[in-house]
Amino acid sequence: MSMRITAPRTAAMTAAKHRVRLPARMVLVYFLLAGLTLAIVMPFLWLFLGSFKSSFELMQNQSQTLWIKNPTLENYQRLFREYDFARYFLNSTIVAGVTAVFATSVSAFAGYSLARFTFAGKSFLSFLILLTQMIPVIATIIPLYLWFQWLHLLDTYWALIIAYNAFAIPFCTWLLRGFFMEIPKELEEAAEIDGAGQLGTFFRIVLPLSLPGLVATLIFSFILAWQEFLFAVTFTSKAELRTLTVGIAAMRGRDIVDWGLLNAGVVVSTVPLAVLFAFVQRYLVKGLTAGAVKG
Amino acid sequence: MSATMTARAPARRPMLDRRTLKRWMAGYLFLLPAMICLAVVSFVPMFQGIVTSFENFSLFRPGQRGFVGLDQYRYLAEDPLLARTFWQSWYFALGSVALQAILGMASALLLNQNIWFRGFFRGLVLIPWVVPGALAAMMFGLLFTSTGLVNTLLADLGLVDLGLINAAHPWLSDPRTSMPTIIMANTWKGFPFFTVMFLAALQSIPKDYYEAAMIDGASNWQSFRHITLPSMAPTILITTLLGTIWTFNSIDLIYILTSGGPYYSTMTLAMFSYNQGFGRGNIGYASAIGVVILALMAIITIVYLAAYRRVER
Incomplete structure (x- = not known):
């Protein structure tokens, strides 16, 4: 009242x-x-x-302004002329692409299992997947290095692709679990009543329905793998196998740092990521927070 | 909620009928490939690392390898760098996470307001996340050189004239400022994750709570203190836990900017282990440091989980 x-x-x-x-x-x-x-x-x-300033201009103390006196593409040209930058780009694309496809496929099954099935030990197993996030890279990188050495996989794409699953699979599984949980359960139940097996339901109903989520996950794992540095710098020593992050880090000279060149390198390797990211950032926020916030 | 209810229902039945068993099997089989992969790249290497920590093993002399018991740990206990890197790791991790959480909360509160171009700003805040860590490190290396933008701006602000700082202060090569500078770079790179998580948590708080509080005459601060913070507590805990663990273990930034120097001022446990292993080839010793980090992570996780249970209730 x-x-x-x-x-x-x-x-x-x-x-x-x-x-x-x-x-x-x-x-x-x-x-x-x-x-x-x-x-x-x-x-x-x-x-x-x-990245548009000449190296001379960058070295001058007085030129620390936002204004570019003589804009130049010199840095970008040198990137591809003096360094094997195209190769780094290709390496990053191959490694990140294969990692993304593999991790997303494997995680699609795992994410579906965690989103829909009920079985003994489920909470323990999902905790185990989260637990991989707590394992320090430094504790696993040494054994992995020794194994790759023994298998002659050092200085190959395989070493990176295999190692990247350590962070890509838990991330993709968690993200996809969130996407799968948003599909109305009734559709799957109807399919099962119609006699479709679990695998059939998964391939014919669940995957097509969560296509945007799958594409988003693919792109995120691609971005994650593209950003990686420590595995790449540790498992490769040949210049022609450098990924972008390693290649750019290696551009820093011993005494003089060519900032113009470095800037151009960072721009070229970050802008594609930003473009990809812009397309899918809505999904990331949705997927990451689907399980976390609602509990 | 309903998911957990149905999850428990079949288990209570006295007998497992065939259909339930079939669904169990399907659940396991769907999970199997991912579990095998994770075993190969995470769990087995982790145990392998623990075994290696009891060995004397040099990367450069692979032939000589032997069991030495706890020797590596004995050396480690006597190493003056252990205590130093231990505390510096905490300084690095907690300093970064505290700043990231504060900045993440502030930006989440801002982006939750009814502002123009909200979608645009929400996207903008994610930029640092996209920049690869190693490249962000180089970017900050550029900003903080003695002739970098930071010094230029500080000079423009008149701090140099006041004698507060040196005109060409080398932020990263002065042991007094190297770690704070790295923490600043890491904060820039890491705070969007906090923003995203906090923003989602903010949006899930029912609006009625605030209206009720307003009717009761609560101030903005009181609403924040008694509604916002308690509702977000689980999210805050989980996010800071993950942030602490990721930062504690991260090497990229320090590797690129200082490699632990100058004078060990930015050496963390992870960097220390990496240098020992891949710099000097002391695989056994590096593994022992790795095990110490692993134990610390286990302790942090357990403490946080206990806290999480209390908050959840």
Whole structure:
């Protein structure tokens, strides 16, 4: 009863309050937002602009401005002329591509199992998959190195592709589990009543329905593998097998760092990722938080 | 909720009928390929690493390899670098995660407001996430050189004239500022993950709670303290747990920026182990350090899980 009397009054009060408070509050919000944007964009913008400056201009103390006096593509040209940058690009694409396809396929089954099936020890097994995130890379990289040495897989794509599953599979499984849980259960039940086996239901109903999720997972695991550095730098020593991250790291000279060249390298290897990411970032947020927040 | 209910129902039945058993089998079989892969690339190497830590084994002299019991651990206990890297690892991990969580919370609260171009800003905040860690490291290396943007900006702000800092302060090669600089770079790279998780948690809090609080005359801070924070507690815990573990184990950034130097000022346990193993070839010793890290991770996980159970209830 009292609620009914107070409610309109508070509504009016808040409306009045809003008229006064909203602008000041929103000014603060936009001010902070501008600060956040600057903090995020500035390092990359600096690098991006630097990639169009000549090395001479970069070395000059006074040229530390956002203004480019003589914009040049020299750095980008040198990247492909003086270094085997195209090769690094190809290596990264091959390794990340194969990793993504393999990890997504394997994880599709695992994610479906965790999303739909019930069986003894399920929570333990899903915990085990999460547990791989807690295992330090440093504890596994040494044995893996020794095995690859023994199998003569060092300095091959295989070493990287195999090792990358260590982080790609848990990530993809978790993401896909979230996507599969969003499919209405009734469709699968109907398929099973119609006599489709579990595998048939999975291939004919579940996978087609979660195609966007599958593509998103494929792209994310591709991005993750593309970003990797430590396995790549440890398992390869030949220049022609360097991935982008390793290749760019190797461009740093002993004494002089050619910043223009490095900047161009970082831009070329990050921009494709950003483009891919822009397409699928909505799915990532949805998939990552599907299980985590709802519990 | 309903998933867990149905999950438990068949188990309570006295006898497993054939259909249930078939579904169990299907569940296992679907999980099998992933489990085999993870065993090969994660679990078996982990145990192999523990075994290697009891051996004397040099990468450069592969022929001589022998069981030495706890010798590696004895050397490690006497190594003055152990205590130093132990504390520096915590400094690095907790410093980064604290900043990431604060920044993540602030940006999540901002992006949860009714702002113009909200979708655009929510995408923008993810940029650091896309930049590969090793390349982000190089980017920050550029910003923090003695003639880099940071020094230029600080000079423009007049800090140099005030005598607060050196005009050409080499942030990464001064042992006093090397670790804070690395933490700053790591914060930039890592905070979007916190933003994403926190934003999702924020959006799942029912709006009525805030309306009720407002009617009761609660201030913004009180609403945040008594509604937002408790509702987000599970997410905050899980995110900080993962963040702490990832940061504690991460090497990329330090490898690229300082490799643990100058004067060991940025040497963490993980970097220490890597240097011993692949720099000096002391595989046994490096594995022993790895086991120490593994034990620490186990302890952190157990403590966090206990905390999580309490928060969940």
